[in-house]
Each structure stands twice: as structure tokens, then as C-alpha cells.
Amino acid sequence: MIRKATLADAAAIASVHVESWKTTYGGIVPATYLETLSLEEKQALWEKVLSQSDHSVFVVQENERVVGFVSGGSNRMTDGPTAKYDGELYAIYLLKEAQGKGLGHQLVQTLVSDLKQKGIHSMVVWVLADNPSRHFYERLGGEKIAEEEVEIGGKALWEWCYGWQDIKTMKS
Numbered sequence: 010m011i012r013k014a015t016l017a018d019a020a021a022i023a024s025v026h027v028e029s030w031k032t033t034y035g036g037i038v039p040a041t042y043l044e045t046l047s048l049e050e051k052q053a054l055w056e057k058v059l060s061q062s063d064h065s066v067f068v069v070q071e072n073e074r075v076v077g078f079v080s081g082g083s084n085r086m087t088d089g090p091t092a093k094y095d096g097e098l099y100a101i102y103l104l105k106e107a108q109g110k111g112l113g114h115q116l117v118q119t120l121v122s123d124l125k126q127k128g129i130h131s132m133v134v135w136v137l138a139d140n141p142s143r144h145f146y147e148r149l150g151g152e153k154i155a156e157e158e159v160e161i162g163g164k165a166l167w168e169w170c171y172g173w174q175d176i177k178t179m180k181s
């Protein structure tokens with residue numbers, strides 16, 4: 010079941026966020042950085058996000074437990090080659106055991122239909138080049154439109170940006 014997230018979901022979303030970061034980025038992001046991820050800090054961050062009406066956040070539940078979420082809204086980048094895209098998928102994370110069953114695709118479709126209702130036409134997402142999940146975005150028709158070097162936990166990593174010029178034509 011997919012539904013709009015509420016403030017009461019902040020702790021569950023934070024828990025998925027931290028857990029999925031650990032399983033996704035082990036071997037990519039330094040372990041010392043992953044060890045510092047704090048549930049309390051993430052919960053506070055999500056409480057702030059969920060209090061703001063400009064973010065679209067949806068959770069997916071299995072057996073009444075939140076196993077994943079997606080968030081998006083307006084493109085945070087206001088200049089450069091990606092700025093002409095008006096929307097952005099900020100984050101999508103599923104617990105390991107919930108991956109590979111179509112839930113990620115359903116979450117993206119839910120976000121996209123919400124963004125369309127808000128008058129957004131196009132979308133970007135930033136993903137670490139070393140994260141195999143970038144193929145998920147390719148599967149949905151995202152085209153690589155930019156790359157940028159970022160530093161996480163003292164390690165230089167490449168982030169790629171995928172874009173959809175018209176979210177109405179996103180592959181189903």
C-alpha cells in the first residue's frame with residue numbers, strides 16, 4: 010500500500026533511510042561515515058520536511074510496516090544544465106527485503122502523478138555513479154544530463170544526474 014506520508018511517519022522513514030543507506034552504500038561510501046548516521050538526526054530532519062507543504066512524500070507499507078519512501082518537489086538547482094527541469098526526485102529508499110518487487114517503480118509513479126498535479130512537467134534525480142540503482146532510473150527512461158564530484162565522509166565520489174524532459178512520457 011502506498012500513501013501520502015504524515016508527520017507521524019518521521020521515525021519510520023528515518024529508520025528506513027538509515028538502514029537503506031547502510032545496505033546501499035557499504036563499499037561505496039566510507040564505513041566510518043555510515044557508522045555516524047544517526048536515527049535521531051534523520052528523524053528530526055524528516056519531521057522538518059514533513060512539516061513543509063512544498064515536499065511530496067509517500068511511503069509504502071507491507072503488513073502495516075513502512076518499508077520504503079519517496080520524496081520530491083521543485084528542482085533545487087537554480088542554474089547550470091539541470092536547472093531547466095522544474096521537478097526533482099529528492100530521495101527514494103526501500104529496505105533491502107522490499108527491493109526488486111516493483112515497489113520502487115510504483116513509488117516513482119505516485120510521485121510523478123503528484124508532481125504533475127502541482128504543475129511540474131520535468132524531473133531530475135541525482136545518484137552516485139557507483140550505485141547500481143542508477144540503472145533503475147535508466148530503466149524508467151532517465152537520460153544522463155550532468156555529473157558532479159561530491160565529497161562524502163572524506164571520499165571523492167561522482168554523482169550523475171538523470172533527467173526526464175516530460176514526465177508524462179516516463180516509461181511504465
Ligand SMILES: CC(C)(COP(=O)(O)OP(=O)(O)OC[C@H]1O[C@@H](n2cnc3c(N)ncnc32)[C@H](O)[C@@H]1OP(=O)(O)O)[C@@H](O)C(=O)NCCC(=O)NCCS
Nearest residue numbers: 101102103108109110111112113114136141142144145148
Ligand atoms: C532503487 C530502488 C528504489 C528501486 O526500487 P525497486 O522496487 O527495487 O525496483 P523495481 O522492482 O520497481 O524495478 C523497476 C524496474 O527497474 C529495474 N531495476 C531496479 N533496480 C535495478 C538495478 N539496480 N539495476 C538494473 N535494473 C534495476 C527492475 O529490473 C525493473 O525492471 P522491469 O520492470 O523491466 O522488470 C530500490 O532498489 C532501492 O531502494 N535501492 C536502494 C536505495 C537506492 O539506491 N536509492 C536510490 C538513491 S539515488
